[in-house]
Amino acid sequence: MGLAIYGYGSSVLKKRTLTIDKTYPNLDKLVADMWETMGDASGCGLAAPQIGRSISLFIVDSRLIYLGLSEKQRKLYFSPGDEGIREVFINAQINSYSEEEWEEVEGCLSVPTLSGKVIRPWAIRVTYENQYFEKKEKEFTGMTARIIAHEYDHIQGLLYVNRLKPLGKQLMEAKLHQLANGKVRVAYEMKFGNPKRNK
Template structure:
């Protein structure tokens, strides 16, 4: 099912999310609905808090981004033999971040039409359970690590705008107000205040 995505300004987006206690049919349906919602919005990541469910759950698809990039960009954003991932993350915890950082533009389905440069670690190691509740500890780099960090932030109640300089955020202020008021055109279902 294609669900509505909460717009910037909704208080749920600023909540710390709760752990998921176990595998249930409701969780499996939620995961399936999140994949459908993200794909219909042409996104590469989606947190359950963005659809009004403040749980430690997000989905990431960097494979689609990799496939749509030209070969020069692939070299910049992905390590050799890395073709991206399509993965569900449940109760994730970043346990290591590299000292090496990089800046790149980020957008968010809850903040449509806007993007800003955000500094993030190039590599992370994360513990999580997948959709089948199998535990993993994996390292990710480049664009995949960036998308994971962005979605992981959602589970902590952090938006990418919270990581911007005061000046960058000030420059976005009028556009953010338009999003809050719902006076924007979006190509996917959204819930405004």
Template sequence: MILPIYIYGSPVLRKTAANITPDYPGLQQFIADMWETMYDADGVGLAAPQVGKSIRMFVVDASPWAEEEPELADFKKTFINAEIYERFGDEWRFSEGCLSLPGIHEDVMRPSGIKIRYVDENFVEHDEEYSGYAARVIQHEYDHLDGKLFVDHLSPLRRTLLKSKLVGMTKGNFKAHYKCKLVKK
């Protein structure tokens, strides 16, 4: 089932999400719905808060970058209760967008590598290291679990220049080709 994506200004996007246990109600169906929703919106990642659930879970499909990084050809993963415990490498600039901020793309600096612990959809534990595009999209989605958005990484000047767009978005002034929901405070 395609879920509505919560838009900037919705309080759930600014909450710190909670860990879950294997008995979380309807978990497997929710994961399937997240994948379907992400693909319907042409995304490469989607975090549970973006569909209104304040839980520490996100899905990532980094395969669109497989031409540049062949190891990403089948990179499709579900991350539950994730913890990035190390960030390393040179910071690099990349134009990021977000399904919760339709129409906004900005250059964001992030470290090139991460180490992360998480459980997958079967609650199997993983401790892995990622770099490049995989690290980039994982960091972006992970931010959602802590109530952060990519615009929080911008300089004060860039945020000021975006302010009218962001305020407009909280009032419903945006266009998206996918199902959206704006919850006002």
């Protein structure tokens, strides 16, 4: 079932999330709904706060991006041997960041119609649990690392706009104000404000 995505200015997007364990109710259905919601909105990542749940959970699909790129583009955005991932991240922690950084344009389903250049590390090392609460520790690079870092920001109560250079954010201010007031038209359902149930 597709879910509404909370937009810029909503309180749930500004909060650090809570960790969860195997007792979290109806997790499999929630994850399935998140995949459907992300797919319907043509996204490559979605965090639980974006659908009104203040829990440490996000999903990433960089495989879709990889498949849509030319060979030349793949070499720019993906490391050799990396063909993207489709993964669930629960209680994730980024433990290390590479010194090498790169700047790229980012967008967000919670900040539709806008985009901006964000500097991110090329590589990150992450510990997390998958959908079955199996513990994982992996290094991710390139576009995959960027998407993970973007979604990780969501569970820290941050949006990519918080990472824009001052001038970049200043140029967006008027449109962000309109967005916070729900003045936007997109092909997916959105909500603004406070979730009625914020777990």
